[in-house]
Structures are given as C-alpha cells and as structure tokens.
Amino acid sequence: MSLPPKPASRPDKVSLWRYARLFRADILSAQPARLYRAWMAEFRTPFFRSYLMNQPELIKTVLKDRPDDFPKSDRIGEGLRPLLGNSVFLTNGDTWKRQRRIIDPAFEGGRLRETFPAMWEAAEAAAERLAPHAGQVIEIEAETSHAAADVIFRTLFSIPIEHHLAREVFEEFKTYQRSQPLLNLAAFVPLPRWMPRFFRRGTKASAARIRRLITALTKGRMEEIAAGTAPDDLATKIMTTADPVTGARFDTEEMVDQVAIFFLAGHETSASALAWTLYLLATHPDWQDRLAEEAQVLETCDFAVMSKLRLSRDVFREALRLYPPVPMMVRESTCPERFRDRDVKPGAQLVLSPWHLHRHERLWDNPDGFDPARWGTENGQKCQREAYIPFSAGARVCTGAGFAMVEGPLILSRILRDYRVAAVPGRVPVPVAHLTVRSERGIWLQLTRR
Ligand code: HEM
Numbered sequence: 001m002s003l004p005p006k007p008a009s010r011p012d013k014v015s016l017w018r019y020a021r022l023f024r025a026d027i028l029s030a031q032p033a034r035l036y037r038a039w040m041a042e043f044r045t046p047f048f049r050s051y052l053m054n055q056p057e058l059i060k061t062v063l064k065d066r067p068d069d070f071p072k073s074d075r076i077g078e079g080l081r082p083l084l085g086n087s088v089f090l091t092n093g094d095t096w097k098r099q100r101r102i103i104d105p106a107f108e109g110g111r112l113r114e115t116f117p118a119m120w121e122a123a124e125a126a127a128e129r130l131a132p133h134a135g136q137v138i139e140i141e142a143e144t145s146h147a148a149a150d151v152i153f154r155t156l157f158s159i160p161i162e163h164h165l166a167r168e169v170f171e172e173f174k175t176y177q178r179s180q181p182l183l184n185l186a187a188f189v190p191l192p193r194w195m196p197r198f199f200r201r202g203t204k205a206s207a208a209r210i211r212r213l214i215t216a217l218t219k220g221r222m223e224e225i226a227a228g229t230a231p232d233d234l235a236t237k238i239m240t241t242a243d244p245v246t247g248a249r250f251d252t253e254e255m256v257d258q259v260a261i262f263f264l265a266g267h268e269t270s271a272s273a274l275a276w277t278l279y280l281l282a283t284h285p286d287w288q289d290r291l292a293e294e295a296q297v298l299e300t301c302d303f304a305v306m307s308k309l310r311l312s313r314d315v316f317r318e319a320l321r322l323y324p325p326v327p328m329m330v331r332e333s334t335c336p337e338r339f340r341d342r343d344v345k346p347g348a349q350l351v352l353s354p355w356h357l358h359r360h361e362r363l364w365d366n367p368d369g370f371d372p373a374r375w376g377t378e379n380g381q382k383c384q385r386e387a388y389i390p391f392s393a394g395a396r397v398c399t400g401a402g403f404a405m406v407e408g409p410l411i412l413s414r415i416l417r418d419y420r421v422a423a424v425p426g427r428v429p430v431p432v433a434h435l436t437v438r439s440e441r442g443i444w445l446q447l448t449r450r
Contacts (some may be wrong), residue, residue: 002165003368004280004322005428006359009033028433028445030325035356035365040340050330050349051339054357056386058113058339062331062350064394069095070331072396073349080264082207083176086254087261088399098243100399102250103258106237107399110404113303115234118154119407120301125150125160130419134449137424139442140278144411145271146170151407152266156259157217158231169213170262176206177268214259221391235259249390249401266400269325270407272436275443277319277412279429282421282445287315292450295417298410312409320390322370324354325436329392354389355437363387422446 007029035041039055053059062070071092084090088099105111128145149170150161159166218239224230225239238258242249250258281288290311297308329352337344339393344350359367364387365379375381391398398404415421424446429439 002283004283004370006368006432007431009035015064018211028431028437031356035353036359037361039099040342042342048347048349049345050351051342051344052351052353052356053339054353055340058395059140059352059357059389060386062352063389063392063396067335067395070071070350071334073330073332077158082204084260084264085211085257087257089261089265096396098248099244099254099258100395101243101245103238103399104128105241106234107403109402111237112402114232115155115403116303116306116406117301118158118233119151119410121160122147122151122154122407123411126411127414129416130447131150134419137444137445137446140421140445141271141275141438141443144274144278145267147261147411148267148270148274148407149173151270151411152263155403156234156262157221158233165217166218167212167214172206172213173263173267176203176210214256214263215252218255218259222252230426234262235322262400264404265398268436270404271407272323272325272438273316273320273404274411275327275439276323276431277316278407278415278421278445279439279443280319280322281315281416282423284370287311287370288416288421291315291413292416292443293418295413298417306406306410309409309413311372312413313405316373316405316408316412318370318372318382319373321358322368322438323431324358324390326390326392327355327433327437328353331374352389352392353440357387357389357431360387416450418450420448420450422448 009032011029035052035054038052040058041052041054043050043052053062072090074090074092077159081090086095088096088103090101126143129146130143146161149166153159153161153163153166157166161167161170218235221230221235221239225236230236235255239250239255272393281291297305331350331352333344333346333348333350335346358364361367364383365374365377376386391401391404422445424444427441427444428444429441431437432440
C-alpha cells in the first residue's frame with residue numbers, strides 16, 4: 001500500500017529570500033526534511049529568531065506547564081484581526097481568561113449531549129445532499145465544508161445553512177479566505193514589526209460584510225433572550241452565561257467576535273479533517289468497509305450511538321495525525337529561556353508544529369503510514385499522550401475539541417453508511433497549508449451508493 005500524500009521538503013540550505021518565496025507558496029513544502037527528525041531547530045532572520053520545537057518535554061513546558069509565560073504571538077493574528085476582532089483565538093492574559101470562563105461551559109460534556117440532535121440533523125442533511133451525485137466524481141472538500149458550516153449554524157443558532165443569513169456568511173467567508181494573507185506567514189517571514197501590513201484588496205470589506213451579518217444574528221438573539229423566546233442552543237448559553245469571577249456577560253460586539261471565530265475555527269478545520277479522512281478511506285477500501293459495517297448502528301438520533309463508533313473515531317484520529325488541520329501554532333517567549341542548551345531571548349517566536357510532530361521519525365512507528373490500529377499499540381498510546389496535539393494542549397486547548405470528536409466521526413459514518421468513495425486515477429491531492437491544511441486542487445472522489 002502506498003503512503004498517503006506528503007509534500008516534498010525543500011533542500012536543507014536555501015537563501016532567506018528563496019525561503020520567503022517558498023513560504024508564500026506554502027509553509028509545508030518550505031521546510032527542510034530534517035524537521036521530521038530534529039528535536040528543536042533554529043531559524044535566524046535579520047529581525048528575530050524562531051525556534052521549531054518537536055521535543056515532547058519542551059512542548060509540555062510551553063503549552064501545559066507555563067502557558068502564561070508563552071502568550072500567543074500577535075503576529076499570528078495580523079491577517080485575521082479585521083474579521084475576528086477581540087475573539088478568544090487572538091486575545092491573551094486576563095481578557096482571554098475571562099472569555100474562556102464564559103465560553104467553556106457551553107462546550108463541556110453534558111452540553112455536547114444536548115447539542116447532539118443538531119449535529120445529527122446536519123449529518124442527515126449532508127448525506128441527502130450527496131444523493132444526486134451518486135455515480136459521479138465530486139470535489140469532496142466543498143461538501144464537507146458545507147456540512148461543517150451547517151453544523152455550526154444548527155448548534156450555535158438553531159438554523160440550518162439554508163437560512164439566508166447563514167448562507168450569506170458561508171459564501172462571504174469563501175471570498176474572505178481567497179483574499180486574506182495566509183495564517184502564520186508573518187510569524188516566520190523576516191518582516192520587522194514596524195512595517196505596515198497590507199491586506200489584499202477586498203479583505204477588509206469582506207470582513208466588514210461578514211461582521212454585519214453576524215451582528216444581525218447576534219442582535220436578533222439578544223432580543224429573543226430578552227423576550228424569553230430564545231432557543232436553548234450554544235449562542236443562548238454563551239450569551240446568558242455570566243463570568244463567575246466578574247459577573248460580566250458578553251456585549252453584542254464581543255459576542256460577534258466570538259461567533260466569527262466559532263464559525264471560522266469550527267468549520268474550516270472540521271471540513272479539512274473530514275475531506276482528508278474520506279480520501280484516506282478511498283485509498284484504504286478495507287478500512288472503509290469496516291466503517292460502513294460499523295455505521296449500521298446509525299438508526300435513530302441517540303447520543304449513546306457515539307460509543308459504538310469506535311473504528312470511526314480511530315480513523316478520524318489517524319487522519320488528524322497525518323493531516324492536522326492546524327499545521328503549526330506560534331507562541332512568543334516573554335522571559336529569557338534555556339532550551340536544549342540554547343539561549344532563547346524574550347520576543348523569540350516558538351513554533352509548535354503538529355504537522356512535524358505527528359510524523360516525527362524518532363517518535364512514531366510507521367510515521368507516514370495510515371494505520372488506525374496504531375492507537376491500540378504501546379507506541380501509539382505513548383505518542384497519543386506525548387506527541388499528538390491536533391487540538392493543541394493545556395489551558396489554550398481548542399474549545400471545540402470534544403465537539404469536533406463527535407461531529408467528525410458522526411458525519412463520516414453517516415456518509416459511509418450510504419455511500420462508497422474511491423480514489424480517482426491521476427488525481428492525488430497535494431497537501432498545502434493555507435488557513436488549514438487543504439489540497440492544492442481539491443480532493444476528488446468517485447461516489448457510488450452502497
Ligand atoms: C477537527 C476540528 C478542529 C481542530 C483540528 C481544531 C484545532 C484547534 C487548534 C490547534 C487550536 C489552537 C490554535 C492555537 O493555539 O494557535 C484551536 C483553537 C480553537 N478552536 Fe479549534 N479545532 C477544531 C474544531 C473546532 C470547533 C468545532 C470549534 C468551535 C465550535 C473550535 C473553536 C476553537 C476556538 C474558539 C479556539 C481558540 C481557543 C483559545 O485560544 O483559547 N475548534 N483549535
């Protein structure tokens with residue numbers, strides 16, 4: 001069985017200029033192959049240093065043990081700030097802590113059970129949308145993106161993607177993504193901080209349109225809450241939760257910031273993961289058949305069914321290992337550090353790369369192979385604890401991690417219950433990192449009814 005697609009690495013030594021150019025094309029292929037073996041690597045630029053860290057102990061220090069000393073680098077948000085404002089994804093310190101205290105209860109376990117019917121409806125709708133395409137070759141990212149956007153609107157605002165405001169947000173996001181600079185880019189390329197950043201034409205206008213639409217949804221919900229007619233969904237939960245420390249609630253503006261990030265972080269990532277999972281199954285028909293068999297349990301909407309989708313979870317987890325939707329994260333050091341006998345100065349950019357960590361040759365057995373059974377092995381379990389961070393880790397772990405681990409396997413199984421997917425000869429997807437890890441020219445699959 002051939003290995004799942006992996007982008008070619010660049011030669012070890014290139015000029016800074018060539019590096020920056022490669023970077024503009026794609027951050028994955030801009031990196032040298034040694035990053036799949038190194039514990040730590042240093043990148044020198046004329047203005048600052050960045051360090052890529054693969055050693056599990058170092059990652060633990062930064063993400064879990066001392067997160068307050070390694071805030072999110074604000075370089076990361078440069079391309080996203082017009083859209084996301086003061087959203088929890090970009091804030092640091094006390095503001096971030098207050099926001100998480102209000103948001104986290106909406107995503108905890110018990111709440112997921114209540115959210116489940118909305119996810120189930122979205123999975124049903126996704127399977128129905130595929131029906132006219134049976135017997136055809138289709139681009140599956142467009143379908144998974146549609147499905148994941150539907151999940152967000154149904155769970156957050158109790159409306160399906162067909163609702164005019166939901167549809168407009170979804171369409172406008174596609175325009176925004178085409179126009180905005182790549183996430184992470186500014187964290188690596190040698191631009192000094194004082195240099196003005198230019199957004200591509202249309203980015204700001206597009207962000208303003210999205211925010212207007214989300215504001216309409218949020219204001220409408222404020223009125224429903226005041227009138228006592230609001231549905232009991234995630235938006236209502238978040239908007240009525242008071243911070244246990246200060247007693248404050250989100251005002252409209254701050255809620256709009258959060259809705260924007262839920263939509264962006266919640267749909268792009270899940271869409272990418274689902275599309276890659278379907279491709280991996282198209283190229284591993286034995287696993288696909290096993291999942292289809294397991295999916296027979298999907299009959300009526302009952303949260304208990306999730307405990308029966310074991311293989312589906314293992315496969316989804318393996319896809320998140322090989323194609324982590326968020327390929328890299330960046331933090332900034334605030335005090336002098338000594339990491340692996342190197343002095344790391346305040347202001348240095350620390351890059352944590354799920355992409356490299358998940359394929360690290362000194363940690364994983366068969367690092368580039370697709371093997372969902374690995375999670376039952378000693379090596380797989382050790383690596384899952386120490387070298388697997390598709391949702392990050394520690395205090396700043398993805399708020400939607402539990403949500404995504406229900407949504408992903410559910411939609412996957414629901415599709416495979418009714419359909420078979422097969423790879424299309426000559427159309428091997430090439431992973432590239434844009435906002436999330438996507439395929440350069442889409443992921444094309446042959447769809448047939450089971
Ligand atoms: C497969 C799906 C998903 C993946 C792989 C994923 C991954 C991640 C990662 C790696 C981060 C940390 C980024 C960083 O620290 O730079 C993150 C943060 C975040 N994610 Fe997710 N995510 C997924 C789904 C979701 C969903 C469904 C939601 C919400 C509905 C969500 C909401 C968030 C939010 C709000 C943050 C910011 C947390 C903070 O900084 O405190 N994500 N996600």
